[in-house]
Amino acid sequence: MNHDNSRSAPPTIADVARLAGVSRAVASRALSNEPRPVSSEKRERVIAAAASLGYKPNLLAQSLTTKTVNLVAVVVNHIHDLSDLDLFDRLIDQVQMIGKQVILIRIGSVARVEEFLRNGVAYHVDAALVFSDFADAPTVRRMFRSDHVIMLNGLHDEFSPVVIPDENAGISEAVADAASKTVKTAGLVTGRASSPVEQARIRSFQEAFSRYGINLVRSVQGDYSYESGHAAANALAGVDCPDAVFCTSDAMAMGILDVCRADFPGGRPSRFRLYGFDNLSLTDFDAYPISSIGYDKSLYVRHIVDSIANPGSFSSGHPPITVPTQFVPRLTA
Structure with a gap:
């Protein structure tokens, strides 16, 4: 006796491509963060087809293909200063614009760093952005088992990209x-x-x-x-x-x-x-x-995101990327 299991099988990228009237390669690119372009008209058709079918991309499979996980770690002391809110809202938005998501890791002491290393905790991330005062570049590379750490706290070395005002x-x-x-x-x-x-x-x-x-x-x-x-x-x-x-x-x-x-x-x-x-x-x-x-x-965040998106653009010993500051007069002075 034959049973039709087609209704219970999850939709595939081939189903999405067929409904959108495009090739599987185009459908895959439209739903991923690959740099190869897809026209906005085809992208909209693919997204509509995926939504209609209830298709969800296999992120694990994508990561195996691209060797990325589309995660960026942001290492902070804490987030309670108002300046943090002004900055991180922009930063998270722009990181998401290049198809990645942010995970926040709070490290407010040297002891917390040592605990992180002692327990063997390691996140697989594409990049780490380091604001915390308690982690230098070599330590962060050990924490994430990755060379792509962008130092924003003054504790950089010649092997790490730096963006600083x-x-x-x-x-x-x-x-x-x-x-x-x-x-x-x-x-x-x-x-x-x-x-x-x-x-x-x-x-x-x-x-x-x-x-x-x-x-x-x-x-x-x-x-x-x-x-x-x-x-x-x-x-x-x-x-x-x-x-x-x-x-x-x-x-x-x-x-x-x-x-x-x-x-x-x-x-x-x-x-x-x-x-x-x-x-x-x-x-x-x-x-x-x-x-x-x-x-x-905005310029500061742009430099950071460029460093995430283009890791090959940095070479050891490259000077820090600096963003100029200026005085903004108001009534209290």
């Missing part, structure tokens, strides 16, 4: 702005001491203060968060407050501004000037008109 220009412009307004003393609210990027940022501020004759009279340790800026206000905004307060994140500057609203009638300074860093989208709103230092995040 060049912060000197923007910091110098901000300090020059303060000097032009007769600022003679400054306070500095800093972020995580463990971060090489933050250490370089602090040095840039110190050098700019010296260059423009501004005396750094007080430094307060924060962690980039709004809460740490809120706490720092008590140490900086007393009767002997400096002429200007510089923060190495906008979130910390927002915390100070909220404590000291009386010192900024209409958003303008009456006792001290306030400068942030990151040029968050929130600073474009009336509630937080904070003068800031920023860079083109």
Whole structure:
């Protein structure tokens, strides 16, 4: 007795191609991330046919064919700073635009890195983007058993691609702005001491203060968060407050501004000037008109995604890709 099992068999790529009126090769390319082009008209027919049949591509089979898994690891300390939200929304969107998905891995301490390695945990990913302060390039290559790690935290070596903002220009412009307004003393609210990027940022501020004759009279340790800026206000905004307060994140500057609203009638300074860093989208709103230092995040993300999509374009010893920063004046300065 013969049984017709065609109704229960899952649809194949051949079924999709037949319904769309294209070859199997075209149907396969239309539903994958292969660089070979497919016309938009054929792609739409293939997608419609796949949806009609309920066809789902076999990602494992695709990975065996292309030797990729279309996953990108993003290694972070945490995601709670407002600047993280501004950046990662763009980054995830653009990574998905090249047909890959992001997995977030939180490594907030050296102990966590060691645990990761000790337990033999290894993700098979096409690339790793490293923002965490606690993992250098050789360690990340061991973690993912991959040479394609893109370092964004200042802990790179000659074998790893690097994309990093060049912060000197923007910091110098901000300090020059303060000097032009007769600022003679400054306070500095800093972020995580463990971060090489933050250490370089602090040095840039110190050098700019010296260059423009501004005396750094007080430094307060924060962690980039709004809460740490809120706490720092008590140490900086007393009767002997400096002429200007510089923060190495906008979130910390927002915390100070909220404590000291009386010192900024209409958003303008009456006792001290306030400068942030990151040029968050929130600073474009009336509630937080904070003068800031920023860079083109779209350009920054584009460089990162280009490094993911074109791993062969990097050669050992290639200089870091830098994105220039600039001062963005607003009312608080």
